Ligand code: SF4
């Protein structure tokens with residue numbers, strides 16, 4: 146829930162500020178978010194947002210039920226899953242957050258539903274609600290390492306099948322497993338050259354010779 | 357399937373499913389996309405898409421660059437609609453920082469966006485027709501796209517990946533003579549689109565190859581999350597320019613062309629009509645170009661408060677969304693790109709069920725994927 | 733009657749001839765292709781080509797261009813502090829054109845206008861090191877370029893599309 150994670154501290158690289166991630170701004174409400182909060186009282190909580198987009202945090206147990214409700218209730222009809230993704234907060238209490246952006250093609254309204262997960266915990270799949278979620282969940286699994294319970298075909302999608310690690314997690318280095326090798330090729334990126342001119346010249350000479 | 361066969365075949369010939377690999381290097385897949393088809397004779401039973409050959413880790417890369425530094429990279433998502441990608445990220449950061457964009461800049465953005473949409477649709481038109489076998493259309497489409505690229509070169513300095521907009525506004529006013537050249541081009545383009553429609557729309561062979569092929573119903577199209585002309589071809593009225601208005605679009609008068617059957621032909625018609633609407637929007641914007649400031653007030657160091665925004669634009673391929681999570685630094689904490697091609701490609705499974713192999717090519721062409729955007 | 737005309741349409745392929753008429757129409761118009769290596773176009777004023785630096789203009793201590801570059805192509809070595817009071821020119825300036833996106837952000841950020849794009853676009857080299865510009869190679873033909881650019885700025889935009897030109901003629 147929203148207030149639970151306020152107690153935590155420090156997200157990770159790049160350039161971590163020393164405080165936990167918590168959204169700022171104000172709580173935006175729409176009819177749909179109000180109804181959702183009412184129907185799933187105890188399982189749903191409003192989340193602050195910068196741009197006044199109605200956002201609701203739903204507990205894992207009721208997630209699929211809530212999405213199903215939003216989709217099929219004649220008052221809401223959020224029939225279009227615009228986007229689904231996951232975010233990694235390594236220093237929050239709950240480390241993974243899945244985010245659903247829903248849109249209603251008939252009512253022209255949108256809402257964001259979020260769900261917090263522990264590390265290694267599986268998220269219930271919403272492929273049954275929207276088939277569109279199939280690849281989105283596969284992508285989240287591939288890049289973020291979130292497992293989806295009940296997903297019909299949970300494989301890697303963007304990375305090769307035999308890839309190790311999940312690239313979008315914060316502990317994963319930008320250069321991948323060969324990060325060191327890439328960084329040492331200083332000729333390629335002059336910005337990585339040392340500030341000392343003589344040293345820089347030497348590296349460039351070496352780099353030139355290598356090529 | 358077995359039951360449909362004549363009885364003598366069932367008894368005498370043993371049939372079995374075949375797996376056919378299509379791609380990754382196949383000219384009709386518009387890039388490096390691989391489809392593993394399970395076939396029953398000529399019919400596709402199941403399609404298994406393999407993507408990711410062009411994965412460049414742009415989302416990871418973005419986390420290590422400041423908001424301004426990131427902008428030129430998103431050009432490389434959908435490299436045929438670079439300006440639209442730019443508009444998406446720039447708009448998302450503006451929403452995050454709550455920046456005000458001058459009205460003149462919004463108009464300029466609309467003009468360039470629509471020109472880019474025209475360019476993208478022309479390129480789609482050229483390659484799609486080539487896939488199905490209409491060779492001469494390729495040359496016309498590419499030729500028509502050329503003046504747009506020239507206009508971009510004169511204004512932005514680059515043809516394909518122009519790094520069009522800075523955060524907070526636009527860089528420079530249109531150069532001398534640009535507006536006139538643009539008007540002239542639009543005037544010449546209108547009758548030519550009619551020409552191309554005579555080449556294809558009424559053509560019996562074209563109609564036989566496209567009508568009733570790759571059908572996806574309205575409900576399925578929504579459930580599969582399709583967007584852009586691929587969705588509108590099925591008759592669902594969802595255009596971000598109208599439904600979730602952004603930039604200066606509410607000020608213009610344009611129609612959203614819709615299809616009825618959701619087949620390849622309807623998607624083709626939708627895009628052709630959309631080109632005409634784009635011309636209309638550009639003309640209106642050129643006429644009503646307001647006076648004033650272009651650059652806007654953007655801070656040099658952009659530190660967003662902690663929070664998240666989701667901003668979508670109508671790119672040439674569909675709804676392009678940027679989801680930015682900020683952690684108070686000048687770099688995005690997480691940036692997720694909802695790429696229309698990725699989601700639309702998923703719908704291919706549904707569309708190609710029961711289709712012939714030869715129709716696969718037409719269906720892939722009709723959803724207009726760019727693999728740079730699929731794999732990010 | 734309708735059936736007959738339908739039958740005639742079926743066997744004569746009128747739409748095919750309509751299509752051919754379109755092709756034939758363009759057959760008699762001017763060519764739009766350019767024979768590139770023989771026939772070089774004059775690029776517009778704003779073309780973002782290879783980067784050049786006017787070393788004399790650069791004040792080197794700001795290093796905005798270095799900080800803003802998304803690909804890390806630029807490295808500026810400002811002079812030591814004692815020297816900087818009198819001569820602010822950089823002691824060394826590296827630009828790796830091989831990684832450059834030609835995005836123009838360094839040009840936007842430079843307050844003195846020292847770094848700027850040229851209209852050179854032929855970046856094909858045999859050896860990579862030719863693309864690493866340093867203090868000697870970066871300020872290239874400056875006066876000539878500026879002269880041409882100033883001239884070009886006043887030339888209105890023209891798009892090279894032949895049917896358009898024909899239209900102009902007919903008007
Ligand atoms: S080129 Fe411009 S921005 Fe770069 S160091 Fe010199 S004066 Fe500063």
Ligand code: SF4
Pocket residue numbers: 783800801802803804805806827831832833834835836837838839
């Ligand atoms: S044009 Fe862009 S990529 Fe090239 S040096 Fe300048 S800022 Fe870097």
